[in-house]
Amino acid sequence: MSSSKRGAFIVIEGLDRSGKSTQASLLHERLQDSQDVATTPKVVLLKFPDRTTAIGKMIDAYLRSESELDDRAIHLLFSANRWELASTITAHLAEGTTVLADRYAFSGIAFSARKGLPYEWCRTPEIGLPAPDLTLFLNISPEVAAARGGYGLERYEREEVQKGVRHVFDKIGQAMQDEGEGKWVGIDAGKTKEEVAEELWKAVEPLVGGVQGPISRLWETTLTPDVQGGS
Template identity: 90%
Template sequence: MSNSKRGAFIVIEGLDRSGKSTQASLLHERLQDSQDGTIPKVVLLKFPDRTTAIGKMIDAYLRSESELDDRAIHLLFSANRWELASMITAHLAEGTTVLADRYAFSGIAFSARKGLPYEWCRAPEVGLPAPDITLFLNISPKVAAARGGYGLERYEKEEVQKGVRQVFDKIGQAMREEGKGKWVEIDAGKSKEEVAEELWRAVQPLVSVVDGPISKLWETTLGGGS
């Protein structure tokens, strides 16, 4: 086979309490079970990674234990992704599947919802490894608000989530138009088992490893907007 074969980069996105972490864990287990050999070649990442120095600052902010300028916190979120960018690239090059619970799209959606310019929010993410597929868990903010644990963090307010949803719609449309990485919407209002099956059907074609180079987010459109 071609020596360009590599691991797949899979991202799960969605509003708060849409079931992202639950589904990421289930998909991680299924990906492990689907692979041959004694050492599963799949890793699960969660953004923000709250274990790093930058991640701890983000964690304090999300828990409303500290206050930061909107631009400053956006850049910290982006820096947190860049901390792991080289690791993601290395895993993919080695043939390891990388599954991420949230990614750059969340950073853009939450910051743009605050009123920051969309292109400004996107700029720090340009050049990050691009997902081969992004699975957007589609749920109404009202349904998400009814789920357990809602409201424990700063952004878990229904009016905030409505605005975030609008930006996610813009991102999804742009990704589909640009044709760089597949953007798939999944009905997250269904049962946990049904959602898990839909996710599996979407990623199954990528399980046997991907052909071609690792793409970079929006690199070809750098400077195309303001």
Template identity: 50%
Template sequence: MRGKLIVLEGLDRAGKSTQCGRLVTRLQDLGQRVQHMRFPDRTTPIGQMINAYLTGTSEQEDHVIHLLFSANRWEAATKIKSLIAEGATVVIDRYYYSGCVYSAAKDNSTLSLEWARHPEVGLPRPDVVIFLDISPEKAAQRGGFGSEKYENSRMQKRVREIFADIKTLQQEGQDFITIDAGDSEEEVAKRVEEAALDIIKKVDETDSPLRVVESS
């Protein structure tokens, strides 16, 4: 039986990393083999270029940095598919949804959400995307947004708006589950676990194959 592909998405400071860690531990406690990944993966040569951009030590044209983010996901695609084929569930902190949304949020007239999505076609498609929804104002109360690019209130407001747009697309709309991330950590963890276990059960019962992202 194949593994599952579970993605957590949301604004900065929504609690994605915390909830990914809790979910991985819970699934392992239930006897499942689990691999935790996050994007961008800053350990690869491409990831190091992305890190330099995010930390402000280099600059990239908007389309170029978007394609680097996409390439960073593509260089992990074979590993993701192999793990799932071997029966491991892969839990990912951010995936192509963030890549598309953050690029489109720049308000570059030639970098639309549709354009940003094209390079992602063919990537492994998640069995479920758990979106941790929180207002930028509440997120900022959790210690501020940090000093990297994109980590500011104006950008986060725009990102939240475009996440609402991406959830209206046919494929993405089928995959997204929204959870209120403004609740307590324990309550959010409970709902994340329920969503993950529900999709694991559904995939096992239907024996459905791993899908790929298709053109919209």
């Protein structure tokens, strides 16, 4: 990898049971297998929420319906869980390591906004997080997702919830494209596992050798002068 390049930050998003974790693992393996250690960066796989941290354990109990929290409180906990790893992501990228994330800030916004919380309020705690260079959205109908194994085991795995979440994801994806906040690519997750994996690889392969330019931050360019500290 050229010294002028850094690692790429790649995020996989989608509805529950759209195959995110499976595809993230497959992509992680393929990225590792494709690497020439002398010229290509390493790759790490992160999963959000990270249920191993103190905050993550609170989130895990909530998702398993073992505890109850105010909607705003749980949203801020999800955001805090991402901020716990923000410096780690930045360090990996600066070292030339590719970072692959299973879910990210966009899930937090989509699930909370679906509950009726204001979209901009949901987005605000995420401002300043490392921005992905590529977000791959696994697009699947809630009906198809509901037919997959294990559906319904966690709090949000209900068709009416997933339909609302999908609508917010569509809004986020369009806004990301309009605002130039990194590339957002929709992938038909209703295809076979192998077909989906190939579609993902086509989008990711150009980033395998790293990317040019500094690490950008989510939505900082959309802040008003007053929020940024200007007059």
